[in-house]
Amino acid sequence: MSRVVTREHVQTRSAASFEERGDIRRTGGPRLTGRPGFLWSVPAVLYFSVFALLPLVFAVYLSFTKYNGIRVAPPVFVGTANWERLFSDPGIAQSIGVTLALVVLAVVTQIPLGVLTGVWAAGRQRWRAVVVALYFIPLLMSTAAVSVLWGSLLDPNFGLPAALPWLFGDGNLLGRQWSAIAVIVFIYLWGASPLYTLIFQGAARGIPAVLYQAAQIDGAGRARQFFSITLPQLRNTIVTTTILIVVGTFTAFDIILILTRGGPSNGTAILPFYMYQQAFISFDLGYGSVIALVLVVLCAIVSLVMVRLTGYDKMDSSQEGI
Amino acid sequence: MNRRKTFLRTSGVAAVAAVALLTSACSGGSGGGANESRPDNELHIAVYGDAAASAEQAAADRFNETSDVKVVVDSLPGDDTYPTAVRTSLGTANAPDIFMSWGAADIQQLVDAGAILPLDDFIAQVPELKSSFLPSVFDGEVIDGVSYGIPMRGVAPTFLFYNKSVLADAGLEPAASWDDLVSQSATLADSGVIPVALAGADKWPTQMWFQYAFARQIGNEQVAKGLAGDAEVWASDGSKKALDDLSGLIGDGAFGATFDSVGYSNQGTTALLSQGKAAYELMGTWNYATLAAADPTFAAEDLGWIAFPSLDGGEGKAGEIAGNLSNYYNVAADTRYPEVARDFLKELYSDDFVKDELALGNLPPTVSAGDFIAADTTIDAQKKEYLTFVFDLVQNAPSFQLSWDQTVPTASKTGLQDAVAGYFNGSLDSAAWITQMQALTAPAGQ
Numbered sequence: 063m064s065r066v067v068t069r070e071h072v073q074t075r076s077a078a079s080f081e082e083r084g085d086i087r088r089t090g091g092p093r094l095t096g097r098p099g100f101l102w103s104v105p106a107v108l109y110f111s112v113f114a115l116l117p118l119v120f121a122v123y124l125s126f127t128k129y130n131g132i133r134v135a136p137p138v139f140v141g142t143a144n145w146e147r148l149f150s151d152p153g154i155a156q157s158i159g160v161t162l163a164l165v166v167l168a169v170v171t172q173i174p175l176g177v178l179t180g181v182w183a184a185g186r187q188r189w190r191a192v193v194v195a196l197y198f199i200p201l202l203m204s205t206a207a208v209s210v211l212w213g214s215l216l217d218p219n220f221g222l223p224a225a226l227p228w229l230f231g232d233g234n235l236l237g238r239q240w241s242a243i244a245v246i247v248f249i250y251l252w253g254a255s256p257l258y259t260l261i262f263q264g265a266a267r268g269i270p271a272v273l274y275q276a277a278q279i280d281g282a283g284r285a286r287q288f289f290s291i292t293l294p295q296l297r298n299t300i301v302t303t304t305i306l307i308v309v310g311t312f313t314a315f316d317i318i319l320i321l322t323r324g325g326p327s328n329g330t331a332i333l334p335f336y337m338y339q340q341a342f343i344s345f346d347l348g349y350g351s352v353i354a355l356v357l358v359v360l361c362a363i364v365s366l367v368m369v370r371l372t373g374y375d376k377m378d379s380s381q382e383g384i
Numbered sequence: 385m386n387r388r389k390t391f392l393r394t395s396g397v398a399a400v401a402a403v404a405l406l407t408s409a410c411s412g413g414s415g416g417g418a419n420e421s422r423p424d425n426e427l428h429i430a431v432y433g434d435a436a437a438s439a440e441q442a443a444a445d446r447f448n449e450t451s452d453v454k455v456v457v458d459s460l461p462g463d464d465t466y467p468t469a470v471r472t473s474l475g476t477a478n479a480p481d482i483f484m485s486w487g488a489a490d491i492q493q494l495v496d497a498g499a500i501l502p503l504d505d506f507i508a509q510v511p512e513l514k515s516s517f518l519p520s521v522f523d524g525e526v527i528d529g530v531s532y533g534i535p536m537r538g539v540a541p542t543f544l545f546y547n548k549s550v551l552a553d554a555g556l557e558p559a560a561s562w563d564d565l566v567s568q569s570a571t572l573a574d575s576g577v578i579p580v581a582l583a584g585a586d587k588w589p590t591q592m593w594f595q596y597a598f599a600r601q602i603g604n605e606q607v608a609k610g611l612a613g614d615a616e617v618w619a620s621d622g623s624k625k626a627l628d629d630l631s632g633l634i635g636d637g638a639f640g641a642t643f644d645s646v647g648y649s650n651q652g653t654t655a656l657l658s659q660g661k662a663a664y665e666l667m668g669t670w671n672y673a674t675l676a677a678a679d680p681t682f683a684a685e686d687l688g689w690i691a692f693p694s695l696d697g698g699e700g701k702a703g704e705i706a707g708n709l710s711n712y713y714n715v716a717a718d719t720r721y722p723e724v725a726r727d728f729l730k731e732l733y734s735d736d737f738v739k740d741e742l743a744l745g746n747l748p749p750t751v752s753a754g755d756f757i758a759a760d761t762t763i764d765a766q767k768k769e770y771l772t773f774v775f776d777l778v779q780n781a782p783s784f785q786l787s788w789d790q791t792v793p794t795a796s797k798t799g800l801q802d803a804v805a806g807y808f809n810g811s812l813d814s815a816a817w818i819t820q821m822q823a824l825t826a827p828a829g830q
Binding site: 065343 | 464474
């Protein structure tokens with residue numbers, strides 16, 4: 063049996079199955095085998111249309127209007143004025159920069175920690191289960207409560223910075239852009255990485271023990287086993303998790319609203335927060351929609367690039383031939 | 385196939401952001417006209433659901449004892465989602481007949497949309513709807529000579545709160561002038577105390593310092609002109625002097641080094657002042673209740689308050705104040721029962737309502753409030769002293785400038801908060817700040 067299933071191979075096989083299906087239909091009666099028809103996708107398509115496409119289309123419409131949220135004064139068409147503003151608004155460039163920075167930092171912190179703790183947690187000793195259970199606690203807390211909690215913990219006069227000046231300096235963590243971003247990244251890491259640990263734990267447990275046994279016989283140490291077996295075997299999980307983190311961070315909002323309010327000087331105002339400010343504080347829903355669409359496009363581009371680069375769309379099994 | 389799915393899914397997640405926009409913008413109803421689509425024999429009030437809502441509930445209960453059309457109190461969450469909730473419901477079957485607002489700029493768009501009932505006819509029929517209230521407060525929702533709101537809830541000017549022990553330990557008296565404030569800051573900072581607690585993380589407390597620096601240096605009248613779009617006010621020498629006054633204080637460490645990480649909503653400055661780590665805080669009247677709740681012993685023994693100090697050589701009139709005038713009740717243009725709404729609004733200057741507000745620690749914006757404070761035997765001595773102080777402050781003020789972020793058009797609100805915060809943290813110099821303010825206050829269409 064070939065270890066590598068080529069694309070041609072797959073195509074020939076599916077072509078063959080079409081023919082088989084054709085045979086079944088010729089014999090009359092309902093189709094009993096084969097792939098699900100369009101009908102199966104109706105609930106998903108309907109759901110997606112109502113809750114994603116429809117608002118998206120409406121946001122496109124709003125982006126060409128002036129509307130301040132008062133129903134009795136319907137949106138007024140203003141042409142491309144909102145879109146022109148996009149290119150003269152220094153806030154949007156800063157916001158995109160902050161958003162991308164936060165996304166990159168979230169991925170490079172959460173993935174390694176998730177992989178390491180997940181692989182560690184995959185061990186079956188009971189004490190590990192206890193530690194892991196404790197580690198999962200942040201996952202159970204509401205983000206709003208967590209943000210308020212960390213806000214108090216990081217208060218420069220009464221919180222950790224006052225107790226540990228050697229670590230936090232003057233304690234003005236939320237007063238400088240990069241330390242404020244670092245705080246947000248840290249809280250996301252603390253709050254979200256248990257979820258990824260859980261995913262990686264499951265994935266790591268799915269790696270066949272026989273691989274490690276073979277590697278041991280070949281004299282591979284633990285580090286070599288981790289890099290040559292565990293990581294490659296987790297590849298698809300890493301890609302999936304990365305997409306989750308990227309999309310999750312792109313649409314992050316709550317911590318920023320509660321902890322920094324986009325400050326200092328909009329240094330943490332990522333796109334969703336910027337959109338909220340424009341649409342619901344300034345009541346400029348036209349420009350708010352423009353920002354929402356920028357977010358959609360940016361998110362789509364990033365996920366497309368990721369899918370392309372990682373080969374996620376092929377989704378070859380990492381255990382082919384085992 | 386997989387790629388397309390992933391694309392659709394991820395863009396779908398992002399599109400959730402747009403759902404909020406949709407839900408807040410679904411088709412509108414029609415405005416105007418007494419209308420049968422509104423509930424029969426009910427007058428709905430959207431109450432801002434915080435601690436002060438109890439007085440409004442009580443007013444509704446009293447009114448309902450004699451009225452055939454019943455007032456129904458709908459409590460909305462008391463946070464910044466309130467204006468959105470009101471905006472999006474007006475014109476629908478769930479719209480309130482009466483709702484609360486924060487001043488002229490807040491209701492301007494609603495007035496433009498014809499969603500608010502002008503109250504001049506009501507006032508012609510019942511003159512007390514205007515004459516019962518302090519004129520400086522009532523004028524807060526008069527637009528182009530037309531009255532749109534009746535004041536309710538407390539008047540909330542800002543002034544200096546201080547910790548008596550901290551000042552006494554440093555051998556200081558409460559600052560009487562801006563120069564005092566500057567010299568005391570040095571003394572206090574040397575003794576390891578943050579001279580002034582400032583909740584910079586919330587941004588709006590920072591603007592209070594601008595409001596007084598400018599009131600003292602150029603006067604509220606000029607400030608009002610500047611906020612109304614006179615660009616020269618911001619570029620004037622007086623404006624630059626006010627900015628220099630502020631940067632002097634900041635540079636001397638009057639606010640400490642970490643004010644941008646300190647919040648008011650999480651009680652950061654409350655703790656600083658009550659625990660003696662700071663000497664002063666510039667804040668609104670509500671701070672008394674906040675401090676008393678957080679540390680009753682401190683509030684009873686060590687809490688002091690004074691009007692904002694004067695400035696030698698400034699052009700502002702003595703005693704000019706700034707802060708929040710009040711909240712107002714507005715009537716929806718399409719209410720089914722305008723006469724009932726008018727009669728209910730009379731409750732807002734009734735003796736019972738004034739007493740209830742005083743009991744909550746709010747100073748009602750009625751001319752009668754002073755007498756009630758003096759006559760009320762249920763209020764303890766300190767609270768009475770406090771309320772009298774605030775009443776006199778407002779009564780004697782030659783002018784009362786509404787908070788800047790509530791004076792400028794709604795669209796400029798966050799920009800203004802960012803500008804004041806930016807000047808304090810050094811990301812904007814005075815030239816950049818002036819340019820920002822000119823842009824933020826520029827009349828529409830320029």
